[in-house]
Each structure stands twice: as structure tokens, then as C-alpha cells.
């Protein structure tokens with residue numbers, strides 16, 4: 001019997017290079033008009049074909065900038081087709097901007113990177129090597145934080161200590177959002193719709209094969225930080241309260257301990273009255289106890305409130321961010337897109 005005639009496929013086509021990959025640099029920007037140009041210049045060395053078999057997408061997420069950031073980005077888009085842009089309808093914060101970017105990025109891997117060049121672009125080469133060697137997440141750890149103020153270093157250290165002591169899953173210290181995430185990891189992260197979130201805690205929580213590269217954090221290229229201490233403090237609270245319920249449980253133990261102490265004190269008091277009769281106890285100790293217990297109860301209520309507030313945020317189920325317009329390759333939607 002004669003074998004069926006199978007047409008020879010792709011006989012004239014070029015061989016398909018299955019190792020060719022697209023990598024998205026995900027860049028959240030908020031009032032950064034002066035930082036766009038230095039950033040694009042600095043990453044040119046990497047995106048202009050220095051790494052074989054990698055195509056690049058530079059995805060800016062304009063987080064409601066009030067200055068000329070959007071204009072600056074769009075002026076570069078004319079000559080550089082690798083640049084994409086999403087404009088959010090207002091400032092939603094870096095965490096939400098990162099989520100918007102992860103939702104729209106097309107890359108096989110995504111690297112969130114700050115526009116101010118504090119995250120060293122050359123590290124990306126090492127990240128890609130480790131990714132190709134099989135790592136699904138490549139963390140970039142800050143070896144040297146001397147560019148940060150003493151206060152920032154100490155508070156950051158304190159945060160990692162407290163977080164790792166409380167959280168159900170630890171987070172490596174000195175690793176920010178700057179890291180490589182494989183598409184598989186990004187898809188998992190996209191499916192996690194929680195609102196109160198600290199992305200870097202989730203990046204560690206999801207697991208996967210993780211490698212690490214070390215770099216020295218640089219000074220800001222232009223402009224000023226918009227991450228004031230109040231914002232960082234709120235991010236820290238979000239990180240802790242969304243990663244663990246231990247702060248709630250602590251009060252069960254504190255309460256039990258205090259109730260037992262009160263019981264034994266009562267017993268002691270009863271016995272001493274029976275033996276020595278009554279005397280008039282001092283005001284100071286009474287006042288002290290009232291203040292101490294009142295304070296502790298308020299803290300406990302406050303902590304319960306932190307969780308109740310976050311439950312409300314989750315239940316309300318508002319979108320994490322709103323896209324005003326987007327310019328991603330051929331996909332251009334310029335008017336009032338809500339996602």
C-alpha cells in the first residue's frame with residue numbers, strides 16, 4: 001500500500017527559532033518626565049540586541065502623572081516600536097501600577113524596574129542567563145544600601161524582621177520589586193485578585209524555582225522619590241496584615257495571660273484580706289492598671305479594625321486600577337477603557 005502523500009510543511013519557510021523570547025520591562029511611572037530619557041538611554045545597551053534571541057517590550061504604566069510624563073513617553077514611541085504605554089485614570093500607587101502592567105504585558109518574562117535607574121539595568125543580563133538556565137523567578141538583592149539614608153535602612157531592616165517573624169511565608173530581605181518573573185509566575189499572580197497587597201510579598205509567596213543576583217542600588221537619576229515614609233508605613237501594614245493573621249491571635253494569648261494574672265492576684269488579695277484585714281490601696285497602681293489595660297484593649301480593637309477594613313476593601317471588589325487609555329502594539333484604546 002502506498003503511504004499517503006504528506007505535504008512537506010515549511011519547506012520554504014525559515015526554520016522557527018523556538019528559543020526566541022519576548023521580555024517585558026515593566027516600568028511604573030509617576031511624575032517622572034525628567035527620568036524617561038535617561039532611562040531609555042541607559043537600557044539601550046540591553047534592548048538594542050545585546051542579548052541574542054531576546055526581543056524587548058518596554059511597558060510604561062503611567063500612574064496618573066500630573067506632569068509631562070505621558071507626553072515624554074509618547075514622543076519616544078514614534079521612533080521606538082518596542083515602547084508600550086498604559087495610562088491609569090489617576091494615581092493608584094506603585095502596587096496597583098505593577099498589577100496593571102502584569103495584566104497587559106506580553107512578555108514570556110516580566111521584569112518590573114523603576115524608571116529612576118536605582119535598579120541597575122546591567123543586572124538584567126545576569127537575570128536572563130539564570131532564567132534561561134531554568135529559574136522561574138530571579139531576585140535582585142541589594143548588596144549595598146549605602147545610598148539609602150540610615151533611617152530608611154534601619155526601618156527597612158526592622159520591617160523585614162517583623163514581617164518574617166509574623167508572616168506565614170517569609171520574604172527575602174533587601175529584594176525589591178526589581179526581579180525577573182517567568183510568564184507562568186505572572187499568570188499565577190494575575191489570578192490573585194486581592195486588593196490590599198504588597199507585590200513583593202506575593203512574589204515570594206507563590207514559590208517556584210528561584211535564583212538570585214546581587215547588585216548595588218544607585219542614586220536616583222532625576223526628580224525626587226514619591227515614596228514618603230507615610231506611604232512606606234502603609235505599604236508595610238498592608239504587607240503584614242495581608243500575609244498573616246497572627247496579630248489577631250496574639251491578643252488571645254495576651255488576654256488569657258492577663259485573665260490568669262488577674263485570677264491569681266484576686267486569690268492573693270482574698271487571702272491577704274482574710275489574714276491581715278483590709279488597708280487602703282494606693283491610687284497610682286489602680287490608675288496604672290486602668291491605663292495599661294485600656295491601652296491594650298484599644299490596640300487590640302485597632303488590630304481587629306485593620307483586618308475588618310481590609311475585608312471591606314476585598315468585599316467591595318472595586319477594580320484595583322482603572323485604565324484611561326492604552327497604546328500596546330496594534331492594540332490602541334484611547335477613550336475611557338475600564339478594566
Ligand code: UDP
Nearest residue numbers: 028029030063093094097114115225226227
Ligand atoms: N511610582 C508609581 N506610583 C506611585 C509612586 C511611585 O508608579 O504612586 C513609581 C515611580 O515613578 C518609580 C517607582 O515607582 O518608577 C519607584 O518610586 P520611587 O523611586 O519614588 O521610590 P523609592 O525608590 O524611593 O522607593
Ligand code: MG
Nearest residue numbers: 114116118220
Ligand atoms: Mg527610586
